[in-house]
Amino acid sequence: MALLEIHDLTMKFGSLVANDSVSFSVEKGQIVGLIGPNGAGKTTLFNCVSGFFPPTEGKIFFNGEDVTGLPAHAIARKGAVRTFQVVHPLSEMPVLDNVLVGSFLREKDIDRAHELAWECLRNCRLEDLAHRLAGDLTIGQKKRLEVARALATRPLLLMLDEAMAGLTTTEVKESVELVSRLKDRGLTLLIVEHIMEAIMPIADKVVVLDGGIKIAEGPPQDIINDERVIKAYFGEKYSRRLKESGQAKRYE
Amino acid sequence: MIAFLQVLVNGILNGLVYALVATGLSLIWGVMDVINFAHGDYLMVAMYTSFWIGALLGVDPVLSWIVSGAFLFLIGALTYKLIIRYTVGRSAISALLATFGLSMFLKNVCLYLFSPNFRLLSKTVLGGKTIETGGVIFPVPQLVTALSALVVIVLVYYMVKKTRLGWAIQATAMDKEAAELMGIDTERIYLLVFGLGGSCVGIAGGLLPSYLAVHPEVGLLFGLLAFVIVAMGGFGSIPGALFAALMVGLVESFSGFFIAPVFKYVAVFALYLLVVMVRPKGLFGW
Amino acid sequence: MKRKIERKDWLLFALIILFALLPAIPGIRENSLTMHVILMIFLMASMSQSWNIVGGYCGQVSFGHSVFFGIGAYGAAMAVVKYGMTPWPGALAGAFLAAGIAVLISWPVFRLSGHYFAIATFAIVEIFNRLFMVWYWVGGAIGLDYSITEQGIVNFVWYQSKVGYYYGALVLLGLVFGVVRWMERHRIGYYLRAVREGQETAEALGVDSTKAKLSAMAVSAFLAALCGAFFAQYNYRVDPPMVMSLDMSMKFVLVTILGGTGTLFGPLVGAAVLVPLQEYSRALLGGLGGGVDLIIFGLLIILVVVKQPKGVVGIFSYLRRRMVERESVGKEND
Numbered sequence A: 001m002a003l004l005e006i007h008d009l010t011m012k013f014g015s016l017v018a019n020d021s022v023s024f025s026v027e028k029g030q031i032v033g034l035i036g037p038n039g040a041g042k043t044t045l046f047n048c049v050s051g052f053f054p055p056t057e058g059k060i061f062f063n064g065e066d067v068t069g070l071p072a073h074a075i076a077r078k079g080a081v082r083t084f085q086v087v088h089p090l091s092e093m094p095v096l097d098n099v100l101v102g103s104f105l106r107e108k109d110i111d112r113a114h115e116l117a118w119e120c121l122r123n124c125r126l127e128d129l130a131h132r133l134a135g136d137l138t139i140g141q142k143k144r145l146e147v148a149r150a151l152a153t154r155p156l157l158l159m160l161d162e163a164m165a166g167l168t169t170t171e172v173k174e175s176v177e178l179v180s181r182l183k184d185r186g187l188t189l190l191i192v193e194h195i196m197e198a199i200m201p202i203a204d205k206v207v208v209l210d211g212g213i214k215i216a217e218g219p220p221q222d223i224i225n226d227e228r229v230i231k232a233y234f235g236e237k238y239s240r241r242l243k244e245s246g247q248a249k250r251y252e
Numbered sequence B: 001m002i003a004f005l006q007v008l009v010n011g012i013l014n015g016l017v018y019a020l021v022a023t024g025l026s027l028i029w030g031v032m033d034v035i036n037f038a039h040g041d042y043l044m045v046a047m048y049t050s051f052w053i054g055a056l057l058g059v060d061p062v063l064s065w066i067v068s069g070a071f072l073f074l075i076g077a078l079t080y081k082l083i084i085r086y087t088v089g090r091s092a093i094s095a096l097l098a099t100f101g102l103s104m105f106l107k108n109v110c111l112y113l114f115s116p117n118f119r120l121l122s123k124t125v126l127g128g129k130t131i132e133t134g135g136v137i138f139p140v141p142q143l144v145t146a147l148s149a150l151v152v153i154v155l156v157y158y159m160v161k162k163t164r165l166g167w168a169i170q171a172t173a174m175d176k177e178a179a180e181l182m183g184i185d186t187e188r189i190y191l192l193v194f195g196l197g198g199s200c201v202g203i204a205g206g207l208l209p210s211y212l213a214v215h216p217e218v219g220l221l222f223g224l225l226a227f228v229i230v231a232m233g234g235f236g237s238i239p240g241a242l243f244a245a246l247m248v249g250l251v252e253s254f255s256g257f258f259i260a261p262v263f264k265y266v267a268v269f270a271l272y273l274l275v276v277m278v279r280p281k282g283l284f285g286w
Numbered sequence C: 001m002k003r004k005i006e007r008k009d010w011l012l013f014a015l016i017i018l019f020a021l022l023p024a025i026p027g028i029r030e031n032s033l034t035m036h037v038i039l040m041i042f043l044m045a046s047m048s049q050s051w052n053i054v055g056g057y058c059g060q061v062s063f064g065h066s067v068f069f070g071i072g073a074y075g076a077a078m079a080v081v082k083y084g085m086t087p088w089p090g091a092l093a094g095a096f097l098a099a100g101i102a103v104l105i106s107w108p109v110f111r112l113s114g115h116y117f118a119i120a121t122f123a124i125v126e127i128f129n130r131l132f133m134v135w136y137w138v139g140g141a142i143g144l145d146y147s148i149t150e151q152g153i154v155n156f157v158w159y160q161s162k163v164g165y166y167y168g169a170l171v172l173l174g175l176v177f178g179v180v181r182w183m184e185r186h187r188i189g190y191y192l193r194a195v196r197e198g199q200e201t202a203e204a205l206g207v208d209s210t211k212a213k214l215s216a217m218a219v220s221a222f223l224a225a226l227c228g229a230f231f232a233q234y235n236y237r238v239d240p241p242m243v244m245s246l247d248m249s250m251k252f253v254l255v256t257i258l259g260g261t262g263t264l265f266g267p268l269v270g271a272a273v274l275v276p277l278q279e280y281s282r283a284l285l286g287g288l289g290g291g292v293d294l295i296i297f298g299l300l301i302i303l304v305v306v307k308q309p310k311g312v313v314g315i316f317s318y319l320r321r322r323m324v325e326r327e328s329v330g331k332e333n334d
Helices: A042-049 A072-078 A095-103 A110-123 A139-151 A169-184 A220-225 A227-234 A236-244 B002-032 B039-057 B061-087 B092-114 B140-162 B164-174 B176-181 B186-210 B218-233 B238-258 B263-278 C007-024 C032-057 C065-082 C087-109 C114-134 C163-185 C187-197 C199-204 C209-235 C246-259 C266-289 C292-307 C311-331
Strands: A004-013 A016-026 A031-035 A057-062 A080-082 A157-161 A188-192 A205-210 A213-218 B130-133 B136-139
Touching (some): A016 A042, A016 A057, A016 A205, A016 A213, A042 A080, A042 A157, A042 A188, A072 A080, A072 C199, A095 A110, A095 A139, A110 A139, A139 A157, A139 A169, A169 A188, A205 A220, A205 A227, A213 A220, A213 A227, A220 A227, B002 B039, B002 B140, B002 B164, B002 B186, B002 B218, B002 B238, B039 B061, B039 B092, B039 B186, B039 B218, B061 B092, B061 C292, B092 B218, B092 C114, B092 C246, B092 C292, B130 B140, B136 B140, B140 B164, B140 B238, B164 B186, B176 B186, B218 B238, B218 B263, B238 B263, B263 C114, C007 C032, C007 C163, C032 C065, C032 C187, C032 C209, C032 C246, C032 C266, C065 C114, C065 C246, C087 C114, C087 C209, C114 C246, C163 C187, C187 C199, C187 C209, C199 C209, C246 C292, C246 C311, C266 C292
Parallel strands (some): A031 A188, A080 A157, A157 A188
Antiparallel strands (some): A004 A016, A004 A057, A205 A213, B130 B136
C-alpha cells in the first residue's frame, strides 16, 4: 500500500480542465518529482491533494484512507503537508512563531512545541533569525521558513511546490542536501520542480504532466530521454530532430 | 389599494434619493475598494451648507445644490489627498477606520458649531406643494429631489460607461497597475472619483432641506443605508446600487407601514444579511 | 528553550499591583472624579481587550460587540430589576448567552469577506438595537432603572464610595488581561494570529480556522458581556441606545486601534488616552463641550490609522525591533 495514491484525478474549473484523469502513487520513503511545463496542472494537483479544492472527479488515498474532498486542515492533520509556490510567510509574526504554528499541531504543551520548533529552525538553518519578523526575510530565507514550518507538523508526506525557485545556486545545493537528509530520516516527499539539476539527482521516480494529463512516469534517467517529455518542453520540431538522430527513446 | 400605491410611491421616492447617495459610495468603493464611513456625514455637511445658504442668503435649495455639490467635491478631494491616499493598499479596514475618525470629526464639529437642534427652512420654493393623481399624493419636494437624483445617477453612469474619463476610471478600478502602465494618472483618477462621490452626496444633500430637517445625526442613517445598499448591489455596480436602493426604499416603506415604524430598518438590515448569505458578493458584484 | 516568565508578565503583574495601591494615595480615593476616571479606564480597557481577541489577534474586525456588551448588561439588570436578585446569576447567564449568540451569528457571517463582513456586523447591531427598543419584557425604549438596594459585593452596588467599583473593575481587568495573556502563550493564540496573517497558510498547517474563529468569538463575547454587566451595576440603569448601539461598538474598536491591535497592552494604552480625554473634557467644558473630546478623538484616529496603524504600542515595538535587529545582524550568517 503506497503512502499516497491518486486515482483518475480530474479537476475542472468551468470548462477548463486543469487535471485530466491523473493517476500515480508515492511509496513510503520515496522522493517523487512532479515536473512539466508551465500550466501543466502541477499546482492544481497539489491543491486537490492537500484539500484546498475538492477534485471534480477521482479519488485520493493517503495512508490507506480516502481523503478525497477533506478540508485542508484535516489533511494536514493526517500528515500530508504542502508548501506554497508563492511563499506565504505569516509576515507580522516572528519566524519562531511561524514555526510554532506548525509545531502546535503535534505538541499541545508549550515547552515541547518550542523544542520541536527550535529543532526545525536548526534543521533549516534559521535559528539566528528566530526573532525577526517573517515578512522581513529574504526570499531564500522565506522559502526555508516554508519548509521549517511544514516540518514542524511532523508530516508523513511533505509536498514541496517549487521550493527552489528564486534561490541562488548555493542555496539550491543546500536545499537539495536538506531534502536528502529528510529522506534519510524517513520522510516521504512529493516535489514540484522546474530546476532539473535539483530534482533529477535525488528523485526515485518522476511524474510528468503536460496540459493536465500525465504523459510519462518513471525513473529520472528514462524521463529525460522520453520523446513525449522532450516534445512537451521543447516542442515538436526539436523532439523530432532528436528522434531522427537516434537520441530519443520512447518509454512506457 | 390607495394605501398600497402611496406606500409604493413613498418607497420609490425615498429609494431614488438613497440611490444617489449610494452611487457616490459605490463609485468610491468600486474604484478604490474603500468604504467611506464619513459618507453619511458628507450628506450632513451638504445639508447644512444648503440650509445656511437658504437661511442666511435666502437662496433656495433648488439652486444651492450647485454650491453644496461643488463644496462636497472639494471635501471629497481633500479627504483623498490628506487621508485616503495613505491607506490605499493597506488593509481594507484602515480606510474604513480613518473615515470613521473623519465622520466623528465632522459630526462633532457641526454639533459644536450648530448645536444639536433640528433645523428646517421655513420657506422654500417647493415646500408644502403636492401633486395628486388618482388619490396618490406626490409631495413636490420629494418628487423633484427624487427625479433630480435619477438624472444625476444616469449622468454619472453614462459618464463612467461611455466617456474616455469613464474608461480610465474603469481601468483603474480593474487593475491599478495595468492602468498606470497605459499612461493613466491613477492618482488623479482617485482624487477625481472621491470628489465625484462627494458631489453626488453633495447634490442630494443640497436638495434635501426642501423637506428634511438638518441636524448633526442626520447623516448616520443615510450613511448606514448607503453601505447596505452598495454592499447588496455589489461592489462597484451603479445599476446594482440603484436596484438595491429601490429595494431598500420599498422595504423600508412597506415594513414601516404594514408592520410597524420601528421595524423599518430591522427589515432593511435583515434583507442585507439575507442577500449576502445567498450571494456573498452582493447581487451584481464581481 | 524553557518556558520562562517573560517581561510582559512582570509588567502586567506590576501594573495590577500598582493599580491596586493607587487608592491608598492621599487625594485619589476621596476625589470621586479621579476614581471614576480610573475605573472607567479599567472598564474601557477590559472591553477593548475582549474585542482585541477577535479583532486584533484574529484579525476579524467586527463592529458588533455592543450586542454582547448589551446582553451582559441586560442580564445583570434583569436579574436585579425584574427578579429582585443579585446581579451575579444574571451576569453569568448573560455571558453564556452572549457567547452562544456570538457563535450562532458568526458562523454564517465569517463566510463573508472584508467590507461585506464589516457591514454585516453593523447590520446585526442595528437589528438588536431596534428589537430591544420594542421588546416589552426588557423595558423597551425606556430600559431598566435600578431602585435602591442594600449596597455591597453581593448586590455589587455602592452609592457613596467608588472603592467597591474600583476594585471590581480592577478584578475584571485582571481577568480579561489574564485570559488574553494566557491565550497569547498557548496554542490558541498562535492559531488566531496565523488565521489573521494568512488563513490559507494556517489551514495548510493544520489549523481549523473556522473552529479557531468561533472559539475566539465565544471567549470574546463572554468577556464583553461581563463588562456590560459591570457597567449596568455602575450606571444603575440600562437602555438600548446606551448599551446596544453602533456608537458603543465603535468604542470597543477605536480604543484598541488607538492603543494597538493584537497587542496585550494596546487596549490599556488606548483607554488611558481616550477615557481621561472624554471624561475631563465633559467635566470641564460641560454643556458647551458639544463633543469637543470627540473632535479630538476623531483627529487622533485619523492620525493613528494614517501614520502608525499599529497604534501607540506599535511605536514602542518598532523601536524595540530595531534594537533586536542591530544585535542579530552580527550573528546572522546569511
